Amino acid sequence: MLAAICTYGQTAPPYKKDVDSAKAYLTRKNRDYTKALRFYEASFAKGNNEPDDYYNAGCCASLVQKQPTAFKYLKRSIQLGYMSQSWMEGDKDLTSLHADPQWPLLLKEFDNQILAIEKLFAGIKTVKPSDLIPYRSAGWWGYMDKRTKKVIVKPAFRSLGFMSTCAIFKYRYEDIELLITSQGKVTKEPIDDQKDVVSYYDEAEEEAKYPKHISSKDGFKGFNMDENGKITTFSDIYTGVSPVFFNISEPFKLNNAYHAIVHKSKRDGIIDQQGNPFPGFNFVHKDLVWNNRVPGSLKWFYMTDTLGKSGFINEDGDKKCYGELLSYPFYSNDRFNLSVQNNKDSSGILDVSTMEWVLKPQPIHITRTEISHNGDCHLSNVEIKDENIIGVYYLVEKGENAYYIDKLGTKYWPK
Incomplete structure (x- = not known):
């Protein structure tokens, strides 16, 4: 079972109450998987396409010995973007399914999804990695060509990083990050950001x-x-x-x-x-x-x-x-002495070493700085070596759309 966490936009979907009810039956002391499954199915009838809800419905079906239903919902969860095969294989809620002939066919669905994702990224092979600029349209991310302004990858992803030797992205499920190489190959297993991290x-x-x-x-x-x-x-x-x-x-x-x-x-x-x-x-x-x-x-x-x-x-x-x-100018992760200045109405870019504006405040909302480089895509901005840096970009958000600008204010949005 996946963690029972709900996140919705400003307007709750029509199936919210059903999902909340299902998850309530999964968090009670005396869990009721039959009732939880019933509420999940009611939410699906109202348009719920969240992969984690289909996954949890599959777990509920497995636990109440409804194997055909379990396989149907688990397969659907993968098709909708759930991409952690190792978690599914190790989930004790699904142990009863392992002896079923449908189990290896279900796991094969992960390979099918990898191929489908790689097909979405097929266009990146025709463009230099450093010319791939992410953009967001109607809430979904894609790639454009910096030079031609043409769409290279249509918006189909929850998030999408700059391409170096690889890029980190989220497909349709918010909680799982995947990696694609600059040659267009997707890693099968999600990235575990917490692996080997010891905090004291x-x-x-x-x-x-x-x-x-x-x-x-x-x-x-x-x-x-x-x-x-x-x-x-x-x-x-x-x-x-x-x-x-x-x-x-x-x-x-x-x-x-x-x-x-x-x-x-x-x-x-x-x-x-x-x-x-x-x-x-x-x-x-x-x-x-x-x-x-x-x-x-x-x-x-x-x-x-x-x-x-x-x-x-x-x-x-x-x-x-x-x-x-517009705001406090010093942050530990700033590079090149460039400070993003923000208030509720405007944003600008200040060079704190000269105390002069590189980009004077204007009515946009800059939310973060990203660095295009040719190093490992796992590196944070402060870990990237100067000799590997290709360019610095600033993310401007406007509702469900978002685009990057450079320090001169050049806007990167597809034609």
């Missing part, structure tokens, strides 16, 4: 690495550093943000002396090691963040003033982009 986090151990408070009772209002230039302790007058070390920044030099940004009384300021404020930065800003993307010795900072306006300010008090920014 010790909060006390992590906090021990960062600066700690020391008492200000003797008048201490600065910070101390070790021989490696790392802040070890700072005055407890700087507080208000949790955890403690969020109240002080990494050190940087102004006028050949170490300084840091500190937080106090809902304001940010810049102090030296003795706690003396730097001129012009005496806790007169709501937010300050050192913009270490800017080359050269002159220090620049992202700031928000008491009027709520944001921009950049340097150590001399000169400003850039004041009142122009």
